[in-house]
Amino acid sequence: MTTPIRAVAFDLDGTLVDSVPDLAAAANAMRGELGLPALPQERVQSYVGDGIPVLVHRVLTDSRDQRANPDTFTPALAVFARHYAAKLTDATRPYPEAETALDLLKTLGLPLAVITNKSEIPAVQVLRGLGLARHFSIVVGGDTLPERKPSAAPLRHVADILGVAPAEMLMVGDSANDLLAAKAAACPSVLVSYGYGDVGELARLPETRPDHIIDRLPELYDWIVRRNRACETKETA
Numbered sequence: 001m002t003t004p005i006r007a008v009a010f011d012l013d014g015t016l017v018d019s020v021p022d023l024a025a026a027a028n029a030m031r032g033e034l035g036l037p038a039l040p041q042e043r044v045q046s047y048v049g050d051g052i053p054v055l056v057h058r059v060l061t062d063s064r065d066q067r068a069n070p071d072t073f074t075p076a077l078a079v080f081a082r083h084y085a086a087k088l089t090d091a092t093r094p095y096p097e098a099e100t101a102l103d104l105l106k107t108l109g110l111p112l113a114v115i116t117n118k119s120e121i122p123a124v125q126v127l128r129g130l131g132l133a134r135h136f137s138i139v140v141g142g143d144t145l146p147e148r149k150p151s152a153a154p155l156r157h158v159a160d161i162l163g164v165a166p167a168e169m170l171m172v173g174d175s176a177n178d179l180l181a182a183k184a185a186a187c188p189s190v191l192v193s194y195g196y197g198d199v200g201e202l203a204r205l206p207e208t209r210p211d212h213i214i215d216r217l218p219e220l221y222d223w224i225v226r227r228n229r230a231c232e233t234k235e236t237a
């Protein structure tokens with residue numbers, strides 16, 4: 001049964017904001033301090049999505065799956081955090097029309113949330129720095145709860161706080177973690193086509209296939225209005 005959307009949760013990196021230039025700059029500043037050569041920005045982008053500690057492991061080993069040894073990792077994480085904290089919004093920008101989309105959703109009276117795997121403090125600072133924080137009732141970071149996306153836990157937590165059922169909370173994201181978390185929590189999902197994930201691959205696999213794909217964030221408005229009207233019609237039929 002299709003349920004109406006009563007709240008919207010957004011992923012941050014790759015969905016609301018393009019943060020890779022600043023993440024790559026911090027990653028390469030860290031590598032530079034360790035005497036390692038810089039990595040291309042696209043490579044760093046491919047390592048984003050599982051939170052800052054995992055990003056640091058991947059950037060140190062220049063691989064998705066390997067872990068750096070703890071003697072290297074622990075100080076390197078602090079170096080990364082120092083560089084990133086100093087330049088959170090130097091080059092990070094909201095995607096075009098993000099603000100328009102958030103304003104449109106507000107006209108529907110929907111509470112909005114951010115559920116990101118980025119650590120909570122930089123996530124909130126990025127949102128504040130770009131003037132986006134005022135739109136959101138709650139921000140959950142990768143270190144806010146014991147589990148992060150692809151776990152259902154952060155989505156269930158946010159739905160609970162916003163007083164809606166998970167089936168009434170739309171998750172909008174760009175990567176497998178967002179869609180896996182949405183499916184695990186039984187939330188409807190929308191995938192943006194311009195983020196860091198592989199849209200074709202995600203849409204092909206049943207476990208990550210979203211309910212809808214959008215190229216521009218304001219498209220969310222029409223999709224939600226149509227879905228909620230269809231639900232009303234069914235209810236009154």
Ligand SMILES: O=C(O)COP(=O)(O)O
Pocket residue numbers: 011012013014048049050051052055115116117118119
């Ligand atoms: O910073 C990350 O690793 C990912 O963040 P996201 O969950 O907002 O995409």
Ligand SMILES: [Mg+2]
Pocket residue numbers: 011012013014015049173174175195196
């Ligand atoms: Mg993302």
